[in-house]
Amino acid sequence: METLAVPVKDAARTLGIGRTKLYELIGAGQLQTMQIGRRRLVKTASIRALVAEAA
Template identity: 65%
Template sequence: MEVLTCTAIDAARSLGIGKTKLYELIGQGKLKTIKIGRRTLIKADSIRTLVDEAA
């Protein structure tokens, strides 16, 4: 099964950035999130899109 979302810590780690920069990217709309209960999860496809655009 393909991973569809990840936590903020996992997303920051996979991008090689800190949580502050991660939340800045979320605020700019460059990373898409979903809320499940109290958890904020980052969509894996938005991480891939961000990396592809930066390359």
């Protein structure tokens, strides 16, 4: 089964950026997130789309 969402820390590590920059991308609408309880998760599809956009 494919991972659909990852914690903010893992998303930042995957992209090679800091948490502050990751939250900037979320605020700009370039990354989609979901919240389950108190946890914010970044959708892996939006990470892939961001990387494909940059290529």
